[in-house]
Amino acid sequence: MYQQSNNFSASDYFDSSNNFSVSELVLKHNQLKALKSLLALLVQEVNLLEQTQAAAGKQIEREKPIxxxxxxxxxxxxxxxxxxxxxxxxxxxxxxxxxxxxxxxxxxxxxxxxxxxxxxxxx
The missing domain is CATH 1.10.10 (Arc Repressor Mutant, subunit A)
Structure with missing residues (x-):
């Protein structure tokens, strides 16, 4: 399962060739956080769909009503x-x-x- 980390440092956002302002760093941090949340939702949705598909297959095999x-x-x-x-x-x-x-x-x-x-x- 996907693991997230909330430990960020300035070096996570740029190398020595990039110079970002504090507001740009905050924006990039927030964008990264939003993308990680979206990724977590997508992973969760995939897991749920896989579980639903597996459960549906078992139910069809057994011919049990949902x-x-x-x-x-x-x-x-x-x-x-x-x-x-x-x-x-x-x-x-x-x-x-x-x-x-x-x-x-x-x-x-x-x-x-x-x-x-x-x-x-x-x-």
């Missing part, structure tokens, strides 16, 4: 995790992204046992 409630809960949990990652762990902002009240989001985080430290590790 449980709509279970699939909806899994999807909702995934969307909450994505919103938390996009909002950099800020629950109020994540709730707005999802169109939920913050209290509703908190209830769903508890119901689905979403570990907020896992979300923050992605950032």
């Amino acid at each position: 449980c709509l409630l279970t699939e909806l809960q899994r999807f909702e949990s995934h969307m909450i995790r994505c919103a938390l990652i996009r909002s950099m762990g800020r629950q109020t902002k994540a709730a707005k992204l999802l169109g939920l009240k913050t209290s509703t989001l908190n209830n769903k985080i508890k119901r689905y046992k979403i570990d907020l430290t896992d979300v923050k590790d992605v950032l």
